[in-house]
Amino acid sequence: MNSLWRILVVMAFSLISGVLFSPVSSWAGNNLKAHQGIFVGQPYQVAFIVQPRNVISGKSISPAIQIAVEDSRGDIIKYSTAQINLKSSRGNLLGITSVRAVNGIATFSTLSAGSGYSLTATSTGLKSANSDLFNVTASSPVSLGMTSKAQVLTSGQCSALTSFQVYDQYGNPAQFPIQTVLDLSSTKVGAILNFYSDNKCTKNISSVAVPKGAGSGSFYFMSDPSGSAILTVSGVGSPFLNPANQNETINFGQASNLVFTVQPSNAVAGNLISPPVQIAIEDQYGNLVTNSNAQISLTLYNTSTQLQGGTTMNAKNGIASFPSIFVTAATQGLRIMAVSAGLTGCLSNSFSVAPNVPTSLSIISQSQAVNAESCSSAVVFQAFDAYGNQAMFSQGTQLNLSNSGADILNFYSDPQCSQAITNINMAEGTGSGTFYFSGLIMGSGTLNISGAGLTPAQQVEGINIGPKFFGLNLMDSQNFPDQNIKPYGSVRLWDSHVTWNDIEPSQGVYDFSQLDVFIQDAQTYGVDVIYTVGETPQWASSNPLQDCGKRPSGSCVSPTHWSDFSDFLTVVANRYKSIGIQTDCTASDPQCHGVIKYYELWNEPRDPGEWYAGQHSDCTQEGFCMNYFVKMTQVAIAAIGEADLTAHVTSPGNSSGYAAIFMGAYWNEEKNENIQPLTRFDSINYHAYSAWYYPIPENQPPYLAALNATMSQYGITSQIKNSEGTWSDPPHNAPAADQTFYIARHILVNLAMGAQSFVWYRWDNDAPLWDPSTKSLTSLGQTYQIVAGWLLNSSLGSAGCWNSLGIWKDILSCDGVNTSMTWAVNLAQSNGQPAQAIWYVSTSKSDCDSTGENCVDWNASANYSVPSQYLSYLDIGGVRHAVPKGNILTVTASPVLLQTVAP
Numbered sequence: 001m002n003s004l005w006r007i008l009v010v011m012a013f014s015l016i017s018g019v020l021f022s023p024v025s026s027w028a029g030n031n032l033k034a035h036q037g038i039f040v041g042q043p044y045q046v047a048f049i050v051q052p053r054n055v056i057s058g059k060s061i062s063p064a065i066q067i068a069v070e071d072s073r074g075d076i077i078k079y080s081t082a083q084i085n086l087k088s089s090r091g092n093l094l095g096i097t098s099v100r101a102v103n104g105i106a107t108f109s110t111l112s113a114g115s116g117y118s119l120t121a122t123s124t125g126l127k128s129a130n131s132d133l134f135n136v137t138a139s140s141p142v143s144l145g146m147t148s149k150a151q152v153l154t155s156g157q158c159s160a161l162t163s164f165q166v167y168d169q170y171g172n173p174a175q176f177p178i179q180t181v182l183d184l185s186s187t188k189v190g191a192i193l194n195f196y197s198d199n200k201c202t203k204n205i206s207s208v209a210v211p212k213g214a215g216s217g218s219f220y221f222m223s224d225p226s227g228s229a230i231l232t233v234s235g236v237g238s239p240f241l242n243p244a245n246q247n248e249t250i251n252f253g254q255a256s257n258l259v260f261t262v263q264p265s266n267a268v269a270g271n272l273i274s275p276p277v278q279i280a281i282e283d284q285y286g287n288l289v290t291n292s293n294a295q296i297s298l299t300l301y302n303t304s305t306q307l308q309g310g311t312t313m314n315a316k317n318g319i320a321s322f323p324s325i326f327v328t329a330a331t332q333g334l335r336i337m338a339v340s341a342g343l344t345g346c347l348s349n350s351f352s353v354a355p356n357v358p359t360s361l362s363i364i365s366q367s368q369a370v371n372a373e374s375c376s377s378a379v380v381f382q383a384f385d386a387y388g389n390q391a392m393f394s395q396g397t398q399l400n401l402s403n404s405g406a407d408i409l410n411f412y413s414d415p416q417c418s419q420a421i422t423n424i425n426m427a428e429g430t431g432s433g434t435f436y437f438s439g440l441i442m443g444s445g446t447l448n449i450s451g452a453g454l455t456p457a458q459q460v461e462g463i464n465i466g467p468k469f470f471g472l473n474l475m476d477s478q479n480f481p482d483q484n485i486k487p488y489g490s491v492r493l494w495d496s497h498v499t500w501n502d503i504e505p506s507q508g509v510y511d512f513s514q515l516d517v518f519i520q521d522a523q524t525y526g527v528d529v530i531y532t533v534g535e536t537p538q539w540a541s542s543n544p545l546q547d548c549g550k551r552p553s554g555s556c557v558s559p560t561h562w563s564d565f566s567d568f569l570t571v572v573a574n575r576y577k578s579i580g581i582q583t584d585c586t587a588s589d590p591q592c593h594g595v596i597k598y599y600e601l602w603n604e605p606r607d608p609g610e611w612y613a614g615q616h617s618d619c620t621q622e623g624f625c626m627n628y629f630v631k632m633t634q635v636a637i638a639a640i641g642e643a644d645l646t647a648h649v650t651s652p653g654n655s656s657g658y659a660a661i662f663m664g665a666y667w668n669e670e671k672n673e674n675i676q677p678l679t680r681f682d683s684i685n686y687h688a689y690s691a692w693y694y695p696i697p698e699n700q701p702p703y704l705a706a707l708n709a710t711m712s713q714y715g716i717t718s719q720i721k722n723s724e725g726t727w728s729d730p731p732h733n734a735p736a737a738d739q740t741f742y743i744a745r746h747i748l749v750n751l752a753m754g755a756q757s758f759v760w761y762r763w764d765n766d767a768p769l770w771d772p773s774t775k776s777l778t779s780l781g782q783t784y785q786i787v788a789g790w791l792l793n794s795s796l797g798s799a800g801c802w803n804s805l806g807i808w809k810d811i812l813s814c815d816g817v818n819t820s821m822t823w824a825v826n827l828a829q830s831n832g833q834p835a836q837a838i839w840y841v842s843t844s845k846s847d848c849d850s851t852g853e854n855c856v857d858w859n860a861s862a863n864y865s866v867p868s869q870y871l872s873y874l875d876i877g878g879v880r881h882a883v884p885k886g887n888i889l890t891v892t893a894s895p896v897l898l899q900t901v902a903p
Contacts, residue, residue, distance in 0.1 A: 041071030041072055041073060041075065041077075042071060042072075042077075043069050043070070043071060043077045043080050043082060043125075043126060044070060044071045044072040044126065044127060045069075045070050045071075045072070045126050045127035045128075045129065046067050046068065046069055046070070046082075046084055046106075046121045046122070046123050046126050046127070046128065046129045047067065047068050047070050047074070047121075047129050048065065048066070048067055048119075048121065048129055048131050048132070049066045049067065049068045049076075049105065050063055050064065050065055050066035051065070051131055051132045051134070052065050052119055052131050052132070052134045053134060054134050054135045054136075054137070055134070055135075055136060055137070056136075056137050056139055057136050057137060057138050057139045057168055057170050057172050058094065058139050058168075058169065058170055060095065060109075060110060061108070064107050064108055064109040065086070065107075065108040065119070065131070066105050066106065066107050066108075067084050067086075067101075067105070067106045067108075067121045067129065068101075068104055068105045068106075069082050069084075069101050069104045069105070069106075069123070069126065070104075076103075076104040076105065077104045078103045078104040079103075079104065080101050080104040081100055081101050081102070082100070082101050082106075082123045082124075082125075082126065083098060083099075083100050083101075083123060083124065084098070084099055084100070084101055084106035084121055084122075084123050085097060085098045085121070085122045085123065086098070086108060086119050086120070086121050086122075087119070087120050087122070088118070088119055088120075089118045089119070089120060089130075093119070094170075095108070095110035096108065096110050118130055118131050118132070118133050118134070119131040136172065138167075138168040138170075138172035138173060138174040138175070138215075139168040139169060139170065139172070139174070140168060140169075140174065140177075141166040141167065141168060141174040141175070141176060141180075141215065141241060142167065142168055142169045142174075142241065142242060143166070143167045143168075143169075143241055143242035143244075144164055144165070144166055144167070144182070144233050144234070144235065144241050144242065144243055144244035145164065145165050145166075145167055145244045146162070146163070146164050146165075146231075146233070146244045146245075146246040147163045147164060147165045147216065148160070148161065148162045148163045148164075148218075150246050150247055150248055150249070151248055151249070152248075152249045152251065153222070153223070153248070153249070153250050153251065154250070154251050154252075154253050155223065155224055155225065155226050155250055155251065155252055155253045155283055155284075155285040155287050156222065156223075156224055156253060156284070156285050157222065158196070158199060158200060158201035158220055158221075158222045159201075159220050159221045159222060159248075160220075161199070161218050161219075161220065162218060162219055162220060162221060162231070163216060163217065163218040164182075164208075164216060164217055164218070164233045164244050165215055165216045166210070166215040166216070166241065167215075173215055173216075174215050175213050175214060175215040176210055176211075176212060176213070176214065176215060177212065177213075178212050179209060179210065179211050179212050180209070180210045180235060181207050181208070181209050181210075181235075182207060182208050182209075182210060182217065182233050182234065182235050182241075183206065183207050183232075183233070183234050183235070184205065184206055184207055184208065184219060184221075184231075184232070184233060185206075185231075185232045185234065186221075186229040186230060186231050186232065186248075187229065187230040187232065188225075188227075188229060189227055189228040189229055189230065190225060190226060190227015190228055190229070190250070191223040191225050191226055191227040191228060191229040191248070191249075191250035192223055192224070192225050192229065193221045193222070193223050193229045193231060193248065194221065194222055194223065195219050195220070195221050196219065196220045196221065196222065197219060197220070198220065199220055201220055201221075201222040205219065208233070221248070223248075223250040224285035224286065224287075225250065225285065225286065225287055226250045226251055226252040226253075226283075226285070226287035226288075227249075227250060227287075228247055228248070228249055228250070229247070229248050229250065230245050230246070230247055230248075231245065231246045231247075231248050232244065232245050252282075252283050252285075252287035252288060252289050252290065253283035253284060253285060253287065253289075254283055254284075254289075255281050255282070255283060255289040255292045255294065255342075255343060256282060256283050256284040256343065256344060257281075257282055257284070257343055257344035257345075257346065258279050258280070258281060258282070258296065258338045258339070258340055258343055258344065258345055258346045259279070259280050259282050259286070259346050260277065260278070260279060260280075260336075260338070260346060260348050260349070261278045261279065261280045261319065262275055262276065262277055262278035262321075263277070263348055263349045263351070264277050264334075264336055264348050264349070264351045265351060266351050266352050266353070266354065267326065267327060267351070267352075267353050267354070268353070268354050268355075268356050269327065269328050269329065269330050269353050269354065269355055269356045269385055269387045269389050270326060270328050270356050270385070270386060270387050271326060271356070272309070272323070272324060272325065272326050273322075273325050273326060273327075273351075276321050276322055276323040276325075277298070277321070277322045277325065277336065277348070278319055278320065278321050278322070279296050279298075279315070279319070279320045279322070279338045279346070280318055280319050281294055281296075281315055281318045281319070281320075281340070281343065282318075288318045288319070289318045290317045290318040291317075291318070292315055292318045293314050293315050293316060294314070294315050294320075294340045294341070294342075294343065295312060295313070295314050295315075295340060295341070296312070296313060296314075296315060296320040296338055296339070296340045297311060297312045297338070297339055297340070298311045298312075298322060298325065298336050298337070298338050299311065299336070299337050299339075300327070300334055300335070300336060300337070301334075301335040301336065301337040301347055302335070303331065303334065305327060305329045305331050305334065306327070306328070306329070307325055307326075307327060307336065308325065308326055308327065308328060309322075309324040309325040309326050310322060310323070310324040310325060311325055327353045328387035328388075328389075329353065329387065329388075329389060330353050330354055330355040330385075330387075330389035330390070331352065331353050332352045333350050333352065334350065334351055334352065334353060335347050335348050335349070335350055335351075336348040336351075355384075355385045355389040355390060355391040355392065355431075356385035356386060356387065356389065356391060357385060357391060357394065358383035358384065358385060358391040358392070358393055358397075358431065358454060359384065359385055359386045359391075359453075359454060359455060360383070360384050360385075360386075360454055360455035360456075360457070361381055361382070361383055361384070361399070361449050361450070361451065361454050361455065361456055361457040362381065362382055362384055362457045363379060363380070363381050363447075363449065363457045363458075363459040364380050364381065364382050364432075365377070365378065365379050365380040365381075367459055367460055367461055367462070368461050368462065369461075369462035369463075369464050369793075369795060369830075370437070370438070370439055370461065370462065370463060370464065370466075371463075371464045371465070371466020371467065371468070371793060372439050372440065372441070372442045372463050372464065372465065372466045372468055372469060372756060373438060373439070373440060373466065373468040373489070373528075374438065374439075374466050374468070375412065375415060375416060375417035375436055375437075375438050376417075376436050376437045376438065376461070377415075377436075378415065378434040378435070378436060379434060379435050379436065379437060379447070379459075380432065380433075380434050381399075381432060381433055381434075381435075381449050381457055382431060382432040383426075383431040383432070383454070390431055390432070391431050392429055392430060392431035393426050393427075393428060393429070393430060393431060394428060394429075395428050396425060396426065396427060396428055397425075397426045397451055397452075398423050398424070398425050398426070398451065398452075399423060399424045399425075399426060399433075399449055399450065399451040399454075400422065400423045400448075400449070400450050400451065401421065401422055401423060401424065401435065401447065401448070401449055402422075402447075402448045402450070403445055403446065403447060403448065404446035404447075404448055404458060408439050408440055408441035408443065408445040408463060408719070409437045409438070409439055409440075409445040409447050409461065409463075410437060410438050410439075410440065411435055411436070411437050411447075412435065412436045412437065412438065413435060413436070414436065415436055417436055417437075417438045418578075418579075418646070421435065424449075426451075437461065439461065439463030440463075440683075440719050440756060441463060441719045441754075441756055442463050442464065442465055442469065442751075442756060442795070442796055443462075443463055443795070443796060444460050444461065444462050444463065444795070445460070445461050445463060446458055446459070446460050446461075447459055447461055462795050463795070464793050464794060464795045464830070465751065465791045465792060465793065465794050465795070465796065466487075466489065466792070466793070467486070467487040467488060467489035467527075467792065468489030468490055468528065468757065469489065469751070469756065469757050469758060469791070470487050470488045470489055470490075470757075470758060470760075470788050471488060471489065471490040471491065471492055471530065471723070471757050471758065471759035471760070472488050472490075472491055472492070472759065472760055472762070472763040472769070473491070473492040473493075473494060473495070473496075473724060473759055473760065473761040473762040473763060474491050474492070474493060474496055474518065474762070474763050474764060475495055475496055475762050475763070475764050475765045476496075476764055476765075476772070477496070477514060477517040477518050477521065478772075479763065479764035479770060479772050480518070480521040480522075480525070481525070481763060481770065482525065483525055485770075485777075485785075486785065486788075487785075487788050487789075487792050488527060488788075489527055489528060490527055490528040490529070490530055490597075490598070490757065490759070491518070491522055491527055491528075491529060491530070491763075492530040492532060492600075492723060492724065492759045492761075493515070493518055493529065493530065493531050493532060494532040494534070494600075494603055494724070495762070496514075496518065497514050498514050498515040498518065498531070499533075499534050499535035499555075500533065500534065500535050500536060500537055500540075500565075500568055501535040501536065501537045501538075501552055501555055502514070502535070503515060503568075503572070504537055504540075504568055505537060505539075506537075506539055507539055507540065507564065508567075510571060512575065512593075515531075516593055516594075519576060519593060519594035519595070519596065520593065520594045522594055523591075523594035523595065528597040528598065529576075529594070529595065529596045529597060529598065530597075530598040530600055530650075530723060530759070531572075531576075531596045531598065531599055531600070532600040532602070532603050532653070532723075533569070533599060533600065533601050533602055533636060534555070534602050534603045534610065535551060535552060535555035536554060536555050536556070536557060536558065536559050536565075537554075537555070538552065538553065538554045538555075540559040540560065540561070540564040540565070541554030541555065541557055541558075541559060541560065542557050542558050542559060542560045542615065542616070543557045543612075543615055546612055546615060548608075548609050548610075548612065549608070549609030550609060551609050551610065556608065556609055556610055556611055556612040556615070557611075557612050557615040557616075558615065558616070558628045558629075558631070558632055562631065562632075562635045565632065565635055565636065565639075566635050566636075566638070566639040567639075569599075569635075569636055569639040569640055569643075570639045570640075570642070570643050571583070572596070573596070573599075573639065573640045573643030573644045573647060574643045574644075575593055576593055576594060576595055576596040576644075577591075577595070577643055577644035577646075577647070578591065578595045578597070578644060578646045578647070579644070579645065579646055596647065597646075597647065597648060598647070598648045598649075598650055598682075598683075599636070599640055599647060599648070599649050599650065600650045600651075600652065600653055600685060600723055601632070601633050601636050601637075601649060601650065601651065601652050602629075602632075602633075602652040603652065603653060604652070604653060604654050604655060604687060605624075605629055605652045605654065605662065606624075606654045606655065606658040606661070606662050607655075611624075611625070611629060612625070613625045615628065616628060620669060620672075621665050621668075621669060624662065624665050624666075626665050626666060626668075626669040627669055627673070629652075629666070629669075630666060630669050630670060630673065630675070633652075633666075633679065634675075634679075636649065637649050637679070648682035648683070649681060649682055650681050650682055650683045650684070650685050650721065650723070651663060651666075651681040651683070651684045651685050651718075652685065653685035653686060653687045653723040653724055654685075654686060654687060655686070655687045655689050656686045656687060656688050656689060656700055656703040656704065656707075657689075657691075657703050659684075659685075659686035659687075659703065659706075659707045660703065660706035660707040660709070660710040663684060663707065663710055663711070664710040664713070664714070666679075667679075667710075667714040667716070668714075671714075678714055678715070678716065680716055680717070680718050681716075681718050682718065682719075683718055683719045683720065683721045683756065684707065684711060684716065684718050684719070684720050684721070685720075685721050685722070685723040686703070686704070686707060686720065686721075686722060686723070686755075687722070687723065687724040687725060687761075688700055688722045688724070688725030688746065688750055688755075688758075689725065689726070691817075692853055693848065693852060693853050693854070693855050694816070694817050694818075694843055694855050694856065695727070695742070695853070695854060695856065696742070696745070696816050696817075696841055696843060696856055697742065697745050697746040697749040697750070697816075698745065698749060698801075698814070698815075698816025698817075698821070698823065698841050698843075699815065699816050699817050700749055700750070700753060701749070701753055701811055701812050701813070701814050701815060701816075702812075702815050704720070704753040704754070704755075704812060705812040705813070707720065708720075708754075708812065719756045720754055720755055720756060721755055721756050721757040722750050722755040722757060722758045722759060723757070723759050724759055724761045725746060725750065725758060725759065725760065725761060726760060726761040726762070726766065726767045727739060727742060727743075727767040738858050738893070739767070739779075739780060740779055740780060740782075740783040740876060740894075741839075741858075741876070741893045741894045741895070743760075743767075743780050743783050743784055743787070744783050744786075744787045744876045744894070744895045745823075745839060745841075745893075745895055746758075747784070747787050747788065747791070748787070748823075748825050748837050748839075748895060749811075749823075751791065751796060751799075751825065752796070752799030752800075752811045752825045753799075753811055753812060754812075760784065767780060768780070768781070769781030769784050783876050783877075786874075786876055786877070786878045787876060787895070790827075790835070790837065790874070790897045791827065792830075793829070793830035794827040794828060794829045794830060794835070795827065795828045796825070796826075796827060797825075797826035797827060797828060797834075798810075798826050799811040799824065799825040799826065800813070800814055800823075800824065801814040801816075801821040801822065801823045801824070802821060802822045802824075803819070803821055804819070804820055804821070816841050816843060817843060818843055818844055818845065818855075819842075819843065819844075820840070820841070820842040820843075820844075820860065820862070821840070821841060821842075822838065822839070822840050822862055822864055822891060823838070823839050823840070823841065824836055824837065824838050825837040829899075833899065833900045833901075834869065834900065835897055835898060835899050835900075836867070836870065836897070836898040837895050837896070837897050837898075838864055838889075838891050838895065838896060838898060839891055839892065839893060839894065839895040839896070840860060840861055840862040840864075840891040840892055840893065841856070841860070841893055842856070842857040842860035843855050843856050843857070844857070856893075858893055859892075860892070860893070861890050861891060861892045862890070862891055863888050863889070863890060863891075864888070864889045864890075864891045865887060865888060866883050866887040866888070866889050866898060867887075867898075868887060869900055870883055870898035870899060870900060871883055871899070871900060871901060871902050871903060872898075872899055872901050872902065872903040873889070873896040873897055873898045873899065874896060874897045874899065875894065875896050876894055876895060876896075880901070880903055881896075881903065882903035883898070883903075
């Protein structure tokens with residue numbers, strides 16, 4: 001009965017459970033197993049028998065979670081040793097998450113939850129199980145994290161809301177137990193972030209306060225500079241938090257303006273500006289717009305100076321480089337302006353362009369018109385570079401001064417024209433200088449200033465007719481012309497009782513009383529002295545008894561001892577020298593006696609009474625005794641030059657008809673004696689006298705032409721001076737009026753022929769200009785002053801004559817003998833206006849008087865067609881007349897001066 005009951009109970013239980021359990025017996029087959037006398041099913045599922053409890057993140061779950069292996073009826077399969085695995089539906093499980101069952105139960109004693117809300121248990125081949133929901137509370141905050149995504153903005157654009165969260169060490173969102181202030185910052189990688197509390201980015205903040213019990217916050221940011229920036233939210237106080245970092249990207253905005261990224265450096269004219277100027281294209285916030293290839297042009301701002309080279313370039317990656325720009329004008333304070341269509345331009349910093357190396361010279365002072373033998377104003381020159389900028393020499397440089405063409409200009413370093421120079425030494429760092437000149441020859445002279453590797457400078461300077469053109473031969477020191485007699489610039493001393501014979505009547509005994517008066521008066525009135533050397537004293541003469549005509553015996557021959565002549569001139573030159581202390585003077589008054597500027601070596605040696613041609617048996621060149629005369633001049637030049645370096649030594653003065661003959665013989669003698677170089681003399685002098693039968697100055701041009709030809713033959717380029725000239729000798733018996741005509745034409749003809757001075761013989765005797773008895777000018781003197789006034793400060797133009805056929809001829813091609821001609825001298829007067837002296841002369845043998853002299857028709861006249869520019873004329877009496885209607889003027893032997901002045 002008991003066995004049957006047991007069978008029935010098992011069968012009933014089997015029917016209920018759907019599984020027939022039976023005690024371990026053979027009929028139960030393989031589908032039932034007995035366990036402690038009870039039959040259970042196969043392992044079917046896992047089930048939580050100890051559920052997870054609420055826990056603090058990171059703490060072990062207690063009590064330990066247990067999971068049973070059950071059959072389909074929920075019975076624990078105690079024999080099961082299945083491997084049970086746990087996983088969280090959210091977050092990670094910490095500890096051992098896979099345990100093998102013991103007696104059908106797996107115990108997870110070391111398990112803790114990082115985060116999550118439920119657990120799932122699994123085992124291979126078994127149905128999984130989910131735990132009850134439970135809470136995991138975060139532990140203390142240890143780190144920060146960004147909860148909003150990284151953003152890509154444009155410069156100046158306010159960001160979207162940017163949020164962050166605090167986390168515990170397991171990554172669970174945490175809360176602060178107290179209010180906590182978090183710092184906001186950024187690390188620049190181009191962009192610079194600023195932080196704001198509002199979505200317009202108007203309220204700046206540098207931190208965010210997170211309230212107690214909260215664990216998140218938000219803010220906004222913005223950057224003007226473009227690029228990347230690492231945004232950082234950090235807590236550096238208590239508690240310490242690992243910061244949250246996030247890379248934000250700020251893109252540049254729309255192209256707005258230009259900016260210099262490489263400013264122009266100081267440069268040298270014509271050289272490239274280096275390093276190359278660079279211009280960037282930026283947005284309004286100063287960010288480089290790298291996708292722009294806009295065209296950019298450069299010019300110099302607010303100046304007429306030009307920027308040259310490649311001044312227009314296209315940008316590449318937002319930057320335009322200008323490697324080939326330069327400026328040729330040396331200028332201070334330049335600025336470059338950059339422009340591009342649609343963009344705001346920009347101005348560079350100030351820079352300067354310095355001159356380049358000197359390549360040329362230029363005279364920057366105005367051309368001058370200076371009276372002959374007067375000192376000019378300063379001539380200012382400047383070195384220039386290849387671009388026309390005033391430049392400076394980088395090292396000492398020598399510049400040379402010279403004439404082009406005729407050697408008429410002398411150069412000086414001082415405004416008194418006392419220190420002669422031929423070059424100028426330029427110091428390092430200088431580029432300009434000054435010098436002065438004096439013209440010896442009237443007309444125009446071209447001065448040159450040159451230097452190695454430099455284009456020379458040239459300028460034409462005018463040498464006008466000055467007071468020194470007019471000279472007077474004085475006889476008596478009591479009649480020295482005062483300052484009211486104008487113009488005159490020199491006095492010649494001949495027949496003035498101051499010859500060698502007068503001054504040294506016996507050897508070594510000197511009488512300077514008369515000469516001192518002359519020279520001191522000359523110094524008082526500021527005029528030069530021409531001292532004519534002549535008359536050998538008898539004690540020194542090589543032939544004391546030689547008949548010398550009107551001169552003292554023995555005076556027309558050479559001295560016995562040349563040393564006597566040298567000693568005399570040495571004494572004279574030392575007494576009247578222009579530099580150093582004169583004999584018997586003191587340092588406080590070094591030129592107490594006055595100065596002799598010119599020494600004329602002998603008077604008319606062609607005249608036997610002045611220089612006897614047969615004085616020695618070994619004289620060369622018949623009629624001259626030239627070997628002795630050459631020796632005499634050589635001795636004189638040496639003695640005077642040694643005593644006074646600035647003194648001028650001139651040739652002897654011969655009557656114009658003999659000047660060429662005598663000087664040709666002189667230079668020929670020097671050639672025969674192998675004297676090199678030939679004596680140039682400071683001037684070649686002649687004495688202008690007309691023939692007694694044609695007493696007109698117009699017979700002089702052929703003589704001067706011959707003298708010029710002789711000088712050219714021997715390579716002599718010295719200036720020519722008239723050191724004596726007067727009325728014909730012997731005087732003719734023409735009326736006084738004709739004599740005034742003569743002196744007027746005499747001055748004009750000698751000027752026109754190129755004479756650099758005209759000395760009238762004499763001031764106070766023989767055709768005088770001054771009457772000592774009345775102490776007034778004679779009619780000749782009055783005419784002299786009037787005509788000299790026509791010429792003073794004027795420059796000489798063309799001069800010549802029209803022959804009877806109306807053909808114009810240059811003055812040196814004219815000859816007034818036995819012909820009828822109209823003569824003209826053209827001038828440029830000091831006021832810049834032209835003027836013309838005009839007259840008519842007729843000569844023929846039929847006009848001669850009963851003595852065969854005076855072959856001049858003093859009443860002859862001719863009609864002259866006056867150029868239309870001339871409105872009036874002055875006669876030699878100083879009276880002004882209107883040019884006749886029709887411009888036809890009757891001209892006579894009395895010159896008139898046509899002028900542009902209204903009558």
